[in-house]
Amino acid sequence: MLATRIRHWKPVALTTAAVLVGLTASTLTATPAAATTTAYDDTYYADAIGRTGTALKNSLHTIISDQTTLSYSAVWDALKVTDQDPNNSNNVILLYSGISRSKSLNGGNTGNWNREHVWAQSHGDFGTSAGPGTDLHHLRPEDVQVNSTRGNKDFDNGGSSFTNSGGSLTDSNSFEPRDAVKGDVARMILYMAVRYEGDDAFADLEPNDSVSNGSVPYHGRLSVLKQWNDDDPPNAFEENRNEIIYDTYQGNRNPFIDHPEWVEAIW
Numbered sequence: 001m002l003a004t005r006i007r008h009w010k011p012v013a014l015t016t017a018a019v020l021v022g023l024t025a026s027t028l029t030a031t032p033a034a035a036t037t038t039a040y041d042d043t044y045y046a047d048a049i050g051r052t053g054t055a056l057k058n059s060l061h062t063i064i065s066d067q068t069t070l071s072y073s074a075v076w077d078a079l080k081v082t083d084q085d086p087n088n089s090n091n092v093i094l095l096y097s098g099i100s101r102s103k104s105l106n107g108g109n110t111g112n113w114n115r116e117h118v119w120a121q122s123h124g125d126f127g128t129s130a131g132p133g134t135d136l137h138h139l140r141p142e143d144v145q146v147n148s149t150r151g152n153k154d155f156d157n158g159g160s161s162f163t164n165s166g167g168s169l170t171d172s173n174s175f176e177p178r179d180a181v182k183g184d185v186a187r188m189i190l191y192m193a194v195r196y197e198g199d200d201a202f203a204d205l206e207p208n209d210s211v212s213n214g215s216v217p218y219h220g221r222l223s224v225l226k227q228w229n230d231d232d233p234p235n236a237f238e239e240n241r242n243e244i245i246y247d248t249y250q251g252n253r254n255p256f257i258d259h260p261e262w263v264e265a266i267w
Contacts, residue, residue, distance in 0.1 A: 033230055033260035040258060048255070052265045060194050060255050060262070067135075067195075067252040072128040075115055075139055076106055078249050082241045083141050093237070095140035095184070096150065096177050097166035108144060116142035118185055119192040120152035124203035124217035132196050132205070136245045137254045138188040150175045154211040154220040155185060155228075174211045174221075183232030186225035187256040190263055193219075194255070207267070222267060229256070229263045 041049055048059040070078060080103045085091040091100040094113055105112050118138040126132040142150075143164050150170065157176050159169035167178035177185050189207060198204030203217035210220040234242075234257045242257045256263055 033233060033264065035261050036259055038258050040253070044253065045255065045258070054266075056262060057194055057266045061197050064191075064195050064252045064255065065200070067250050069130040070134045070136065070249060071130060072115075072134050075134055075136065078136055079115065079139065079141050080106075081248070082136060082244050086237065092141045094142050094146070094166075095181055096168045096175075097143050097146050097164045098178055098180065099143065099164065099166065101141070101143070106141070110144060112144050113141045114144050114147055116140050116147045116150070118188045119205065119219055122152045122215050123213055123219050124196075124205050125215055126202055129202075131200065132192065132202055135192070135195070136249055137191050137195070137242075137252075140188075152214075154213055155189070156211050156221050156224050179232065181232070182228035183230075183234065183260070184238050186229040186232075186263070187234070187238075187254055187260065189219050189225055190229075190256050190267075191254040194266075195252075226263055226267060229260055233260055 038045070044063065045060075048056055048063060051059055080092060083092040083095075084103075085093050085100045088100055090102060092103055092113065093100055095116060095118075101113050106114065108114060116139065117133070118140060119132070121127050121133060124132065128134065132138075146162075146164050146168070149162050153170065153173060153175040155176065156174035159171035159174065159176055161167075161169060165178075167180075169176040176182075192205050193207050196202050196205040205217050205219070207222040207225060208218045208220050209222050210218065213220060238257055242254050246253045
């Protein structure tokens, strides 16, 4: 049975006019994400506010590691809630393809959707174990064949289209998600890098700038993920998903949805 944490209020994110400057890496051209404030800053993120670099990463790790874990079978039902199509409550939205598909079509056959690990399971060999293998902050519904096409490839720009791609592209060693979810993918990968630091029997997950990571506990390309975070800021669907995971399932948040500028502050 899932443990549910009850919250007595909901936050409203307020975007300020402040913009972080002078922090872009030489390989990036996008403007860093605007600084934000949330109703969680004085409570959930109190120990992180004002920090940067390793100090910020360590503080966020401590905060988000207070987490309720799910079984892999429970993920099926959770995704039907977290990724529900806002225009059709009978469907979920598939991450890479953008298709709205019936919740009942979950499984392993052609035409079904299954559980996509955005941080590929083989990058750290955590499989479907409770923890990184069942963490809703990086698990999303996806078409079975599209999921197979992505495989365990690192993320990068470029490639060719494929069936049900929805605008996503792939080549021999990388995968580029459709424009509407590039920031989502970046923030999910970087959440995993902060949440799993090797102190809980799982591998220390870290981003790097490679597209040939294979089974090592790294995921790339960091320079591209940072640009995607800037180019595609959090939208209402992503923010609502973060709230549901926090309120109903895991009790922890993806800090880069609440504060996308923290990507640049850490990396």
